[in-house]
Amino acid sequence: MSKNAILQIDGKSYELPILKGTENEVALDISSLRSATNGVITYDPGFKNTGSCKSAITFLDGEKGILRYRGYSIEDLAENSNFLEVAYLIIFGELPTKDQFEKFENDVKGQAILNEEMKNIINGFPRSAHPMGMLSSLTSALTAFNPSPVNVKSEADMYNAIVKILGKFQVLVAWVYAKNQGTPRNYADYNLDYVSNIMQMLFRIPIKKYTVNPIAAKALDKLLILHEDHEQNCSTSTVRIVGSSEAGLFASLSAGVSALWGRLHGGANQAVIEMLEQINKDGGDVEKYILKAKDPNDPFRLMGFGHRVYKNFDPRAKIIKAAADDVLAELHVKDPILKIARHLEEVALKDDYFVSRKLYPNVDFYSGIIYKALGIPSEMFTVMFALGRLPGWIAQWREMRLNVEPIGRPRQLYVGQTLRPYKTLNKR
Numbered sequence: 001m002s003k004n005a006i007l008q009i010d011g012k013s014y015e016l017p018i019l020k021g022t023e024n025e026v027a028l029d030i031s032s033l034r035s036a037t038n039g040v041i042t043y044d045p046g047f048k049n050t051g052s053c054k055s056a057i058t059f060l061d062g063e064k065g066i067l068r069y070r071g072y073s074i075e076d077l078a079e080n081s082n083f084l085e086v087a088y089l090i091i092f093g094e095l096p097t098k099d100q101f102e103k104f105e106n107d108v109k110g111q112a113i114l115n116e117e118m119k120n121i122i123n124g125f126p127r128s129a130h131p132m133g134m135l136s137s138l139t140s141a142l143t144a145f146n147p148s149p150v151n152v153k154s155e156a157d158m159y160n161a162i163v164k165i166l167g168k169f170q171v172l173v174a175w176v177y178a179k180n181q182g183t184p185r186n187y188a189d190y191n192l193d194y195v196s197n198i199m200q201m202l203f204r205i206p207i208k209k210y211t212v213n214p215i216a217a218k219a220l221d222k223l224l225i226l227h228e229d230h231e232q233n234c235s236t237s238t239v240r241i242v243g244s245s246e247a248g249l250f251a252s253l254s255a256g257v258s259a260l261w262g263r264l265h266g267g268a269n270q271a272v273i274e275m276l277e278q279i280n281k282d283g284g285d286v287e288k289y290i291l292k293a294k295d296p297n298d299p300f301r302l303m304g305f306g307h308r309v310y311k312n313f314d315p316r317a318k319i320i321k322a323a324a325d326d327v328l329a330e331l332h333v334k335d336p337i338l339k340i341a342r343h344l345e346e347v348a349l350k351d352d353y354f355v356s357r358k359l360y361p362n363v364d365f366y367s368g369i370i371y372k373a374l375g376i377p378s379e380m381f382t383v384m385f386a387l388g389r390l391p392g393w394i395a396q397w398r399e400m401r402l403n404v405e406p407i408g409r410p411r412q413l414y415v416g417q418t419l420r421p422y423k424t425l426n427k428r
Contacts, residue, residue, distance in 0.1 A: 021054075112167040122176075136254050195220055222323050226319060234265045239397050253394070267381075286347065
Protein backbone atom coordinates (compact mmCIF):
# COMPACT_ATOMS: atom_id res chain seq x y z
CA MET A 1 0.00 0.00 0.00
CA SER A 2 1.21 3.49 -0.84
CA LYS A 3 2.33 5.69 2.06
CA ASN A 4 0.19 8.57 0.81
CA ALA A 5 -3.22 9.14 -0.75
CA ILE A 6 -3.75 11.83 -3.37
CA LEU A 7 -6.64 14.25 -3.01
CA GLN A 8 -7.50 16.52 -5.96
CA ILE A 9 -9.41 19.78 -5.45
CA ASP A 10 -9.87 22.35 -8.23
CA GLY A 11 -7.04 20.85 -10.27
CA LYS A 12 -4.58 20.83 -7.37
CA SER A 13 -3.24 17.66 -5.77
CA TYR A 14 -2.61 17.16 -2.07
CA GLU A 15 -0.88 14.21 -0.42
CA LEU A 16 -2.53 12.73 2.66
CA PRO A 17 -0.42 10.35 4.78
CA ILE A 18 -1.87 6.86 5.19
CA LEU A 19 -1.67 5.52 8.75
CA LYS A 20 -1.96 1.87 9.72
CA GLY A 21 -2.94 0.48 13.11
CA THR A 22 -1.62 -2.68 14.75
CA GLU A 23 -4.76 -4.56 13.63
CA ASN A 24 -4.28 -3.33 10.03
CA GLU A 25 -6.90 -0.59 10.29
CA VAL A 26 -6.20 2.14 7.74
CA ALA A 27 -6.72 5.89 8.25
CA LEU A 28 -6.10 8.98 6.16
CA ASP A 29 -4.28 11.63 8.17
CA ILE A 30 -6.16 14.86 7.42
CA SER A 31 -4.75 16.83 10.38
CA SER A 32 -3.05 19.31 8.01
CA LEU A 33 -5.78 19.33 5.34
CA ARG A 34 -7.34 22.67 6.29
CA SER A 35 -4.05 24.55 6.41
CA ALA A 36 -2.69 22.92 3.24
CA THR A 37 -5.82 23.62 1.20
CA ASN A 38 -6.57 27.05 2.63
CA GLY A 39 -9.79 26.10 4.42
CA VAL A 40 -11.08 22.76 3.05
CA ILE A 41 -12.47 20.44 5.74
CA THR A 42 -14.13 17.03 5.73
CA TYR A 43 -17.86 16.63 6.35
CA ASP A 44 -18.72 13.62 8.50
CA PRO A 45 -22.00 13.85 10.49
CA GLY A 46 -21.73 11.95 13.74
CA PHE A 47 -17.98 11.42 13.13
CA LYS A 48 -18.81 7.92 11.84
CA ASN A 49 -15.73 7.83 9.61
CA THR A 50 -13.42 10.04 11.65
CA GLY A 51 -10.69 8.80 13.97
CA SER A 52 -10.30 11.44 16.66
CA CYS A 53 -7.36 9.83 18.43
CA LYS A 54 -4.87 6.98 18.55
CA SER A 55 -5.75 4.58 21.35
CA ALA A 56 -4.19 1.39 22.71
CA ILE A 57 -7.12 0.41 24.95
CA THR A 58 -9.87 -1.35 22.99
CA PHE A 59 -10.01 -3.03 19.59
CA LEU A 60 -13.41 -3.56 18.01
CA ASP A 61 -14.18 -5.18 14.66
CA GLY A 62 -17.91 -4.94 14.03
CA GLU A 63 -17.87 -7.06 10.87
CA LYS A 64 -16.12 -9.99 12.54
CA GLY A 65 -17.72 -9.62 15.97
CA ILE A 66 -14.42 -9.03 17.78
CA LEU A 67 -13.97 -7.11 21.04
CA ARG A 68 -10.63 -7.02 22.87
CA TYR A 69 -9.34 -5.05 25.84
CA ARG A 70 -5.59 -4.38 25.62
CA GLY A 71 -5.24 -7.37 23.28
CA TYR A 72 -7.20 -9.86 25.42
CA SER A 73 -10.40 -11.31 23.99
CA ILE A 74 -13.61 -10.36 25.78
CA GLU A 75 -14.44 -14.09 25.94
CA ASP A 76 -11.27 -14.93 27.91
CA LEU A 77 -11.66 -11.98 30.26
CA ALA A 78 -15.33 -12.64 31.01
CA GLU A 79 -14.62 -16.31 31.71
CA ASN A 80 -11.46 -15.96 33.81
CA SER A 81 -11.26 -12.48 35.35
CA ASN A 82 -13.35 -10.27 37.59
CA PHE A 83 -14.52 -6.70 37.13
CA LEU A 84 -11.83 -5.02 39.20
CA GLU A 85 -9.01 -7.07 37.62
CA VAL A 86 -10.20 -6.09 34.14
CA ALA A 87 -10.49 -2.48 35.32
CA TYR A 88 -6.80 -2.58 36.26
CA LEU A 89 -5.95 -4.01 32.84
CA ILE A 90 -7.93 -1.38 30.96
CA ILE A 91 -6.60 1.54 32.98
CA PHE A 92 -2.94 0.57 33.40
CA GLY A 93 -2.38 -1.60 30.32
CA GLU A 94 -1.46 -4.97 31.83
CA LEU A 95 -3.17 -7.63 33.91
CA PRO A 96 -2.08 -7.18 37.53
CA THR A 97 0.17 -9.56 39.42
CA LYS A 98 -1.26 -11.09 42.60
CA ASP A 99 0.42 -8.42 44.75
CA GLN A 100 -0.64 -5.59 42.44
CA PHE A 101 -4.24 -6.78 42.46
CA GLU A 102 -4.42 -7.18 46.23
CA LYS A 103 -3.09 -3.65 46.71
CA PHE A 104 -5.42 -2.23 44.08
CA GLU A 105 -8.47 -3.99 45.52
CA ASN A 106 -7.65 -2.89 49.07
CA ASP A 107 -6.98 0.69 47.98
CA VAL A 108 -10.33 0.82 46.17
CA LYS A 109 -12.08 -0.63 49.23
CA GLY A 110 -10.42 2.00 51.38
CA GLN A 111 -12.06 4.74 49.30
CA ALA A 112 -15.57 3.25 49.43
CA ILE A 113 -16.88 5.94 51.73
CA LEU A 114 -18.45 9.32 51.05
CA ASN A 115 -18.28 12.56 52.96
CA GLU A 116 -21.42 12.73 55.11
CA GLU A 117 -22.21 16.11 53.56
CA MET A 118 -23.00 14.28 50.33
CA LYS A 119 -26.19 13.17 52.06
CA ASN A 120 -27.33 16.78 52.09
CA ILE A 121 -26.95 16.96 48.33
CA ILE A 122 -28.83 13.70 47.82
CA ASN A 123 -31.60 14.82 50.18
CA GLY A 124 -32.07 17.91 48.02
CA PHE A 125 -33.27 15.84 45.08
CA PRO A 126 -37.01 15.17 44.79
CA ARG A 127 -38.11 11.52 44.66
CA SER A 128 -39.12 12.17 41.05
CA ALA A 129 -35.51 12.88 40.01
CA HIS A 130 -34.15 10.39 37.47
CA PRO A 131 -31.27 8.30 38.88
CA MET A 132 -28.98 9.26 35.98
CA GLY A 133 -29.53 12.95 36.65
CA MET A 134 -28.65 12.37 40.28
CA LEU A 135 -25.58 10.29 39.42
CA SER A 136 -24.23 12.90 37.03
CA SER A 137 -24.74 15.68 39.57
CA LEU A 138 -23.22 13.70 42.44
CA THR A 139 -20.18 12.71 40.36
CA SER A 140 -19.62 16.36 39.58
CA ALA A 141 -20.17 17.22 43.26
CA LEU A 142 -17.15 15.08 44.18
CA THR A 143 -15.01 17.93 42.87
CA ALA A 144 -16.23 20.06 45.79
CA PHE A 145 -14.70 17.57 48.23
CA ASN A 146 -11.58 17.07 46.08
CA PRO A 147 -10.83 20.61 44.79
CA SER A 148 -7.18 20.03 43.86
CA PRO A 149 -6.75 18.99 40.20
CA VAL A 150 -5.06 15.69 39.45
CA ASN A 151 -1.41 16.11 38.56
CA VAL A 152 -1.32 13.86 35.49
CA LYS A 153 2.49 13.90 35.50
CA SER A 154 2.53 12.23 38.92
CA GLU A 155 1.87 8.48 38.86
CA ALA A 156 1.01 8.57 42.56
CA ASP A 157 -1.54 11.39 42.13
CA MET A 158 -3.09 9.67 39.13
CA TYR A 159 -3.29 6.32 40.95
CA ASN A 160 -4.86 7.90 44.03
CA ALA A 161 -7.50 9.68 41.93
CA ILE A 162 -8.33 6.43 40.12
CA VAL A 163 -8.84 4.30 43.24
CA LYS A 164 -10.78 7.16 44.82
CA ILE A 165 -13.38 7.38 42.05
CA LEU A 166 -13.62 3.57 41.71
CA GLY A 167 -14.29 3.31 45.44
CA LYS A 168 -16.73 6.18 45.74
CA PHE A 169 -18.69 5.67 42.52
CA GLN A 170 -20.15 2.36 43.70
CA VAL A 171 -21.44 4.10 46.84
CA LEU A 172 -22.98 6.88 44.71
CA VAL A 173 -24.75 4.22 42.65
CA ALA A 174 -26.12 2.53 45.78
CA TRP A 175 -27.24 5.81 47.37
CA VAL A 176 -28.93 6.95 44.17
CA TYR A 177 -30.82 3.65 44.19
CA ALA A 178 -31.80 4.14 47.84
CA LYS A 179 -33.07 7.64 47.10
CA ASN A 180 -35.05 6.36 44.13
CA GLN A 181 -36.57 3.50 46.12
CA GLY A 182 -36.99 5.31 49.44
CA THR A 183 -34.86 2.73 51.28
CA PRO A 184 -32.05 3.26 53.84
CA ARG A 185 -28.60 4.09 52.55
CA ASN A 186 -26.11 1.29 53.12
CA TYR A 187 -22.36 1.55 53.58
CA ALA A 188 -19.65 -0.57 52.01
CA ASP A 189 -18.40 -3.77 53.62
CA TYR A 190 -14.61 -4.05 53.51
CA ASN A 191 -14.82 -7.87 53.65
CA LEU A 192 -16.65 -8.24 50.34
CA ASP A 193 -15.37 -8.12 46.77
CA TYR A 194 -16.37 -5.22 44.53
CA VAL A 195 -19.45 -6.76 42.91
CA SER A 196 -20.74 -8.45 46.07
CA ASN A 197 -20.31 -5.14 47.85
CA ILE A 198 -22.42 -3.22 45.36
CA MET A 199 -25.11 -5.90 45.61
CA GLN A 200 -25.33 -5.70 49.39
CA MET A 201 -25.38 -1.90 49.28
CA LEU A 202 -28.24 -2.04 46.79
CA PHE A 203 -30.40 -4.73 48.36
CA ARG A 204 -29.64 -5.10 52.08
CA ILE A 205 -32.33 -3.83 54.43
CA PRO A 206 -31.90 -3.39 58.21
CA ILE A 207 -34.64 -5.84 59.25
CA LYS A 208 -33.35 -8.80 57.28
CA LYS A 209 -30.02 -10.53 56.80
CA TYR A 210 -28.78 -10.30 53.24
CA THR A 211 -26.66 -13.00 51.62
CA VAL A 212 -25.12 -12.45 48.20
CA ASN A 213 -26.21 -15.09 45.71
CA PRO A 214 -22.97 -16.26 44.01
CA ILE A 215 -24.65 -17.02 40.66
CA ALA A 216 -26.33 -13.61 40.58
CA ALA A 217 -23.04 -11.95 41.57
CA LYS A 218 -21.16 -13.82 38.84
CA ALA A 219 -23.70 -12.77 36.22
CA LEU A 220 -23.49 -9.13 37.32
CA ASP A 221 -19.69 -9.34 37.37
CA LYS A 222 -19.65 -10.59 33.75
CA LEU A 223 -22.13 -7.94 32.69
CA LEU A 224 -20.00 -5.17 34.18
CA ILE A 225 -16.88 -6.60 32.49
CA LEU A 226 -18.64 -6.58 29.11
CA HIS A 227 -19.51 -2.90 29.57
CA GLU A 228 -16.09 -1.67 30.75
CA ASP A 229 -15.06 -0.12 27.44
CA HIS A 230 -16.29 0.01 23.85
CA GLU A 231 -13.90 2.17 21.85
CA GLN A 232 -14.84 5.77 20.92
CA ASN A 233 -18.58 5.70 21.59
CA CYS A 234 -20.68 8.75 22.47
CA SER A 235 -19.99 8.87 26.22
CA THR A 236 -16.32 7.89 25.91
CA SER A 237 -15.59 10.52 23.27
CA THR A 238 -17.45 13.00 25.50
CA VAL A 239 -15.14 12.19 28.41
CA ARG A 240 -12.11 12.66 26.16
CA ILE A 241 -13.27 15.92 24.60
CA VAL A 242 -14.23 17.42 27.98
CA GLY A 243 -10.93 16.27 29.45
CA SER A 244 -9.03 17.75 26.50
CA SER A 245 -9.82 21.20 27.90
CA GLU A 246 -7.92 20.02 31.02
CA ALA A 247 -11.15 19.68 32.94
CA GLY A 248 -10.66 17.44 35.97
CA LEU A 249 -11.31 13.70 36.09
CA PHE A 250 -14.54 13.90 38.10
CA ALA A 251 -15.98 16.67 35.92
CA SER A 252 -15.13 14.73 32.76
CA LEU A 253 -16.71 11.57 34.16
CA SER A 254 -19.84 13.52 35.05
CA ALA A 255 -20.12 14.58 31.40
CA GLY A 256 -19.75 10.94 30.38
CA VAL A 257 -22.62 9.94 32.68
CA SER A 258 -24.85 12.57 31.05
CA ALA A 259 -23.92 11.38 27.55
CA LEU A 260 -24.63 7.77 28.52
CA TRP A 261 -28.11 8.73 29.70
CA GLY A 262 -29.49 8.98 26.17
CA ARG A 263 -31.93 6.39 24.85
CA LEU A 264 -29.71 5.70 21.82
CA HIS A 265 -26.71 4.94 24.04
CA GLY A 266 -26.83 3.65 27.61
CA GLY A 267 -30.59 3.92 27.83
CA ALA A 268 -31.07 1.13 25.29
CA ASN A 269 -31.44 -1.61 27.91
CA GLN A 270 -34.14 0.41 29.67
CA ALA A 271 -35.89 0.79 26.31
CA VAL A 272 -35.89 -3.01 25.98
CA ILE A 273 -37.85 -3.49 29.21
CA GLU A 274 -40.20 -0.64 28.33
CA MET A 275 -40.92 -2.38 25.02
CA LEU A 276 -41.57 -5.68 26.79
CA GLU A 277 -43.91 -3.93 29.22
CA GLN A 278 -45.76 -2.41 26.26
CA ILE A 279 -46.22 -5.86 24.72
CA ASN A 280 -47.39 -7.24 28.07
CA LYS A 281 -49.97 -4.48 28.54
CA ASP A 282 -51.29 -5.25 25.05
CA GLY A 283 -52.01 -8.85 26.00
CA GLY A 284 -48.55 -10.35 25.54
CA ASP A 285 -49.08 -11.27 21.90
CA VAL A 286 -45.48 -11.65 20.74
CA GLU A 287 -46.41 -12.72 17.20
CA LYS A 288 -48.37 -9.50 16.73
CA TYR A 289 -45.29 -7.42 17.54
CA ILE A 290 -43.06 -9.61 15.40
CA LEU A 291 -45.31 -8.77 12.45
CA LYS A 292 -45.26 -5.08 13.40
CA ALA A 293 -41.44 -5.16 13.43
CA LYS A 294 -41.42 -6.70 9.95
CA ASP A 295 -43.83 -4.09 8.54
CA PRO A 296 -41.76 -1.26 6.97
CA ASN A 297 -44.74 1.09 7.32
CA ASP A 298 -45.12 0.47 11.06
CA PRO A 299 -43.06 2.77 13.33
CA PHE A 300 -42.62 0.01 15.91
CA ARG A 301 -39.09 -1.33 16.26
CA LEU A 302 -37.83 -4.21 18.36
CA MET A 303 -35.39 -2.81 20.91
CA GLY A 304 -32.32 -4.88 21.81
CA PHE A 305 -31.94 -6.56 18.42
CA GLY A 306 -29.07 -5.87 16.06
CA HIS A 307 -26.29 -3.36 16.71
CA ARG A 308 -25.09 -0.32 14.80
CA VAL A 309 -21.46 -1.39 15.25
CA TYR A 310 -21.64 -5.19 15.13
CA LYS A 311 -22.84 -6.19 11.66
CA ASN A 312 -23.01 -9.95 12.31
CA PHE A 313 -23.34 -10.56 16.03
CA ASP A 314 -22.53 -8.84 19.30
CA PRO A 315 -19.79 -10.97 20.94
CA ARG A 316 -20.90 -9.72 24.35
CA ALA A 317 -24.41 -11.09 23.79
CA LYS A 318 -23.17 -14.68 23.43
CA ILE A 319 -21.44 -14.42 26.80
CA ILE A 320 -24.21 -12.73 28.70
CA LYS A 321 -26.96 -14.96 27.27
CA ALA A 322 -25.50 -17.89 29.24
CA ALA A 323 -25.34 -15.73 32.38
CA ALA A 324 -28.96 -14.66 31.88
CA ASP A 325 -30.00 -18.32 31.56
CA ASP A 326 -28.15 -19.13 34.81
CA VAL A 327 -29.76 -16.25 36.71
CA LEU A 328 -33.30 -17.08 35.58
CA ALA A 329 -32.80 -20.74 36.47
CA GLU A 330 -31.28 -19.94 39.87
CA LEU A 331 -33.74 -17.27 41.01
CA HIS A 332 -36.88 -19.00 39.67
CA VAL A 333 -38.29 -15.64 38.67
CA LYS A 334 -41.90 -15.80 37.50
CA ASP A 335 -42.40 -12.57 35.61
CA PRO A 336 -44.56 -12.18 32.48
CA ILE A 337 -42.08 -9.59 31.16
CA LEU A 338 -39.23 -12.09 31.24
CA LYS A 339 -41.45 -14.77 29.69
CA ILE A 340 -42.16 -12.42 26.78
CA ALA A 341 -38.43 -11.69 26.48
CA ARG A 342 -37.58 -15.38 26.16
CA HIS A 343 -40.33 -15.84 23.56
CA LEU A 344 -38.99 -12.92 21.52
CA GLU A 345 -35.46 -14.29 21.76
CA GLU A 346 -36.61 -17.72 20.56
CA VAL A 347 -38.45 -16.28 17.56
CA ALA A 348 -35.65 -13.90 16.55
CA LEU A 349 -33.01 -16.63 16.60
CA LYS A 350 -35.07 -18.82 14.22
CA ASP A 351 -37.12 -16.47 12.03
CA ASP A 352 -35.59 -16.01 8.55
CA TYR A 353 -36.49 -12.31 8.58
CA PHE A 354 -34.27 -11.64 11.60
CA VAL A 355 -31.59 -14.20 10.80
CA SER A 356 -31.09 -12.94 7.22
CA ARG A 357 -30.76 -9.37 8.50
CA LYS A 358 -28.53 -10.46 11.39
CA LEU A 359 -30.94 -8.91 13.89
CA TYR A 360 -29.78 -11.05 16.79
CA PRO A 361 -30.43 -10.16 20.46
CA ASN A 362 -27.64 -7.86 21.62
CA VAL A 363 -26.06 -7.16 25.01
CA ASP A 364 -28.74 -4.58 25.85
CA PHE A 365 -31.46 -7.21 25.44
CA TYR A 366 -29.82 -9.66 27.86
CA SER A 367 -28.61 -7.04 30.32
CA GLY A 368 -32.17 -5.77 30.67
CA ILE A 369 -33.32 -9.32 31.42
CA ILE A 370 -30.62 -9.80 34.09
CA TYR A 371 -31.29 -6.47 35.80
CA LYS A 372 -35.01 -7.17 35.78
CA ALA A 373 -34.45 -10.64 37.29
CA LEU A 374 -32.22 -9.19 40.02
CA GLY A 375 -34.94 -6.76 41.01
CA ILE A 376 -33.24 -3.62 39.72
CA PRO A 377 -35.87 -1.13 38.44
CA SER A 378 -35.63 -0.09 34.79
CA GLU A 379 -34.78 3.54 35.61
CA MET A 380 -31.61 2.22 37.31
CA PHE A 381 -30.41 0.19 34.32
CA THR A 382 -28.32 2.99 32.84
CA VAL A 383 -26.84 3.73 36.26
CA MET A 384 -25.59 0.15 36.37
CA PHE A 385 -24.23 0.60 32.84
CA ALA A 386 -22.31 3.65 34.08
CA LEU A 387 -20.85 1.59 36.92
CA GLY A 388 -19.52 -0.89 34.36
CA ARG A 389 -18.27 1.76 31.93
CA LEU A 390 -16.42 3.75 34.62
CA PRO A 391 -13.01 2.01 34.17
CA GLY A 392 -13.14 2.62 30.41
CA TRP A 393 -13.86 6.31 30.89
CA ILE A 394 -10.99 6.57 33.37
CA ALA A 395 -8.61 4.76 31.01
CA GLN A 396 -9.58 6.92 28.05
CA TRP A 397 -9.23 10.14 30.09
CA ARG A 398 -5.84 9.01 31.40
CA GLU A 399 -4.58 8.04 27.93
CA MET A 400 -5.74 11.33 26.46
CA ARG A 401 -4.02 13.40 29.16
CA LEU A 402 -0.79 11.40 29.08
CA ASN A 403 -0.63 11.70 25.29
CA VAL A 404 -1.13 15.48 25.64
CA GLU A 405 -3.79 15.49 22.95
CA PRO A 406 -4.97 18.90 21.67
CA ILE A 407 -8.25 20.36 22.84
CA GLY A 408 -11.19 18.95 20.88
CA ARG A 409 -12.54 21.47 18.40
CA PRO A 410 -14.64 20.02 15.53
CA ARG A 411 -15.25 22.18 12.47
CA GLN A 412 -18.56 22.82 10.73
CA LEU A 413 -19.96 23.49 7.27
CA TYR A 414 -21.78 26.78 7.61
CA VAL A 415 -25.16 26.85 5.80
CA GLY A 416 -26.68 29.99 7.35
CA GLN A 417 -27.28 33.53 6.07
CA THR A 418 -24.52 35.43 4.33
CA LEU A 419 -23.71 38.99 5.38
CA ARG A 420 -26.84 41.11 5.82
CA PRO A 421 -27.27 44.83 6.56
CA TYR A 422 -28.46 45.55 10.09
CA LYS A 423 -31.87 47.22 10.49
CA THR A 424 -32.74 49.23 13.56
CA LEU A 425 -35.76 48.20 15.62
CA ASN A 426 -38.14 50.80 14.14
CA LYS A 427 -37.38 49.59 10.58
CA ARG A 428 -37.96 45.86 11.10
